[in-house]
Amino acid sequence: MMKKLVSLMLAVLMLVSMCPALAENAAVLEDGRYHVTVESDSGMFKVVDCVLTAVNGEYTATITMSGTGYDKLFVGTGEEAAAAEAHIEYEADAEGAYTFTLPVAQLDEPIAVAAHSVKKDSWYDRILTFTTENVEQIASQTQDRETAMASLSSGIYTPDEFTFTGGTGRVTISCEKVEVIDGQPMATLVFSSSKYTCVRVGDVQYDSVCDEKTSRVEIPVVLNQSMTIYGTTTAMSAAHEVEYSIFIRVDALKSESAAVELPGLVWEKSMEIVYAEGFAVDYYEGGYALIDVRDSARYLVVPENMPVPEGLDPAIIVLQQPLNNIYLAATSAMALFDSLDSLDAIRLSGTQKDGWYIENAVKAMENGDMLFAGKYSEPDFEMLLTEGCDLAIESMMISHSPKVKEMIELLGIPVFIDRSSYESHPLGRTEWIRLYAVLMDKEEEAEAFFAQQAQIVEDLKGFENTGKTVAFFYIHTDGSAVVRSTADYVPGMIEIAGGKYVFEELPDPESDRSSISISMEEFYNAAVDADYLIYNATIDAPISSVDELLAKSDLFADFKAIKEGNVWCTGKYLYQATDIVGSLITDINLMLTGETDGMTFIYKMN
Numbered sequence: 001m002m003k004k005l006v007s008l009m010l011a012v013l014m015l016v017s018m019c020p021a022l023a024e025n026a027a028v029l030e031d032g033r034y035h036v037t038v039e040s041d042s043g044m045f046k047v048v049d050c051v052l053t054a055v056n057g058e059y060t061a062t063i064t065m066s067g068t069g070y071d072k073l074f075v076g077t078g079e080e081a082a083a084a085e086a087h088i089e090y091e092a093d094a095e096g097a098y099t100f101t102l103p104v105a106q107l108d109e110p111i112a113v114a115a116h117s118v119k120k121d122s123w124y125d126r127i128l129t130f131t132t133e134n135v136e137q138i139a140s141q142t143q144d145r146e147t148a149m150a151s152l153s154s155g156i157y158t159p160d161e162f163t164f165t166g167g168t169g170r171v172t173i174s175c176e177k178v179e180v181i182d183g184q185p186m187a188t189l190v191f192s193s194s195k196y197t198c199v200r201v202g203d204v205q206y207d208s209v210c211d212e213k214t215s216r217v218e219i220p221v222v223l224n225q226s227m228t229i230y231g232t233t234t235a236m237s238a239a240h241e242v243e244y245s246i247f248i249r250v251d252a253l254k255s256e257s258a259a260v261e262l263p264g265l266v267w268e269k270s271m272e273i274v275y276a277e278g279f280a281v282d283y284y285e286g287g288y289a290l291i292d293v294r295d296s297a298r299y300l301v302v303p304e305n306m307p308v309p310e311g312l313d314p315a316i317i318v319l320q321q322p323l324n325n326i327y328l329a330a331t332s333a334m335a336l337f338d339s340l341d342s343l344d345a346i347r348l349s350g351t352q353k354d355g356w357y358i359e360n361a362v363k364a365m366e367n368g369d370m371l372f373a374g375k376y377s378e379p380d381f382e383m384l385l386t387e388g389c390d391l392a393i394e395s396m397m398i399s400h401s402p403k404v405k406e407m408i409e410l411l412g413i414p415v416f417i418d419r420s421s422y423e424s425h426p427l428g429r430t431e432w433i434r435l436y437a438v439l440m441d442k443e444e445e446a447e448a449f450f451a452q453q454a455q456i457v458e459d460l461k462g463f464e465n466t467g468k469t470v471a472f473f474y475i476h477t478d479g480s481a482v483v484r485s486t487a488d489y490v491p492g493m494i495e496i497a498g499g500k501y502v503f504e505e506l507p508d509p510e511s512d513r514s515s516i517s518i519s520m521e522e523f524y525n526a527a528v529d530a531d532y533l534i535y536n537a538t539i540d541a542p543i544s545s546v547d548e549l550l551a552k553s554d555l556f557a558d559f560k561a562i563k564e565g566n567v568w569c570t571g572k573y574l575y576q577a578t579d580i581v582g583s584l585i586t587d588i589n590l591m592l593t594g595e596t597d598g599m600t601f602i603y604k605m606n
Helices: 002-018 078-083 141-149 331-339 359-366 381-386 396-400 402-410 426-430 432-440 443-460 489-496 520-527 546-552 554-558 560-564 572-576 581-592
Strands: 032-040 047-055 058-065 070-075 098-104 110-117 122-138 155-157 161-166 173-181 184-191 196-201 204-207 215-220 227-233 240-249 267-270 279-284 288-293 297-302 316-320 326-328 346-349 391-394 415-417 468-475 481-484 499-501 515-518 532-535 567-570 602-604
Touching (some): 047 122, 070 078, 070 098, 161 173, 173 240, 316 415, 331 572, 426 432, 426 581, 443 581, 468 520, 520 554, 532 581, 554 560, 581 602
Parallel strands (some): 297 316, 326 346, 326 391, 532 567
Antiparallel strands (some): 155 173, 161 240, 173 184, 468 481
């Protein structure tokens, strides 16, 4: 990546040296977006539209071509382009026109750009001039945001996400509520110190109400984007301001409010999520994408050879493409990368070869294309560094090893936490392939694959409801039973398959956990009369006989399913098979209807 950035900088310096009068004569545009005219020295290279983005005196242009004869561009000469590894690839717009996004070193001056001909498979030298003679500014996002805010529904809301950065770390901030009054969201913030007498937003100061332990203040905020506030504390000898950056998300207002505004970037659209509830994606001009993982973190995906926006909220984690040396400790994601034909991006694995049930992952480890770099709780930090790891994808298990996550981040490696196991719909986990496609720049492939899987599950909804009850569980080493939350995707699969999940009432019904531990007595009361038992061996070891289940608890002898011989067990492959959820639904339906052939994930115990 550094090599590519250096090449781009040298190209810019070369162009500046060719135009000694540049600094004195060139136009300078204020920050914003503009329609500008692009003059070309060749009639074969015609630009029909150009949107120029100005940030701190630097420019990026998205040009639309008149035809589809060129598939790659390079800032520099054709000879340099032929020798370079990285080029600017085209993107097709809604009408199918080819667009390119490239840095513009200077306005109103000639720039050397090489264009690759699809037909000739050759690079051609072109000279482009981005002229400001008839420049037209495009309406700002601030205006769009103000218009959107005016339509926010009045009411009091509990934030779905609140984060803050800044200060010394000794004082924390929480957000009690957000109240929308005449279209303006007002947030009630609580500082864990009684010394914060007021908070400044812009040039306006808002007084706090302080008690013995806290300081409470109500301030106007903008939802779904970071904003800076200044709290005045009297904890020291003299009052002084402390700068904080806050971010508030309210899902009930998300569709009404403006998209997350990022400095120097222009929002284009949001991904239309169908089933998943754990993530959101916003797209920005130039190929940038902001991924918001619920209750976790936000990630800005920066295209190859494109700059990281200045002034970005430090809480946003930057993922610079290409990402091709990933450490994958979240096993459920491997099948999705495999379906995207992107296993070559997974260089390091948190699971050894014999722990994989995905054929291509096993082959990659046998061939040495994928290396074992230690499990999630004990990674080989030296290997992560020597192999140039550019991203660590962890499951929620990393929450049990916070020091490991911290160490990986200290090495300069961003950590992405996969929360797909918390999805409530069977297709929710599978839809995470659309998120990983953003990282791999393979959205089209993901859309096609996901549409196919969604159709498979839709076709399965015709299964007749058998009225038979099913318990899905495993027995922990401490003797408790671990069952799936009623909001989890497994009960959803059982319902689609024509069954009924036996645990209708569970403790902590509002819990965000996918699995819940209950006592054996509670399990007995709920499942003793269940028609079918399915032992979840994705976490515990598989069992091959009813005797092994009885060895875990004598209470199983009373169970209806035990007496009638309706005890089943999953294979280890189930948890890794996030790409074919329809197969488990089919298996459960076959079980409920008395079939035993053609199953993928479950088998009957003797």
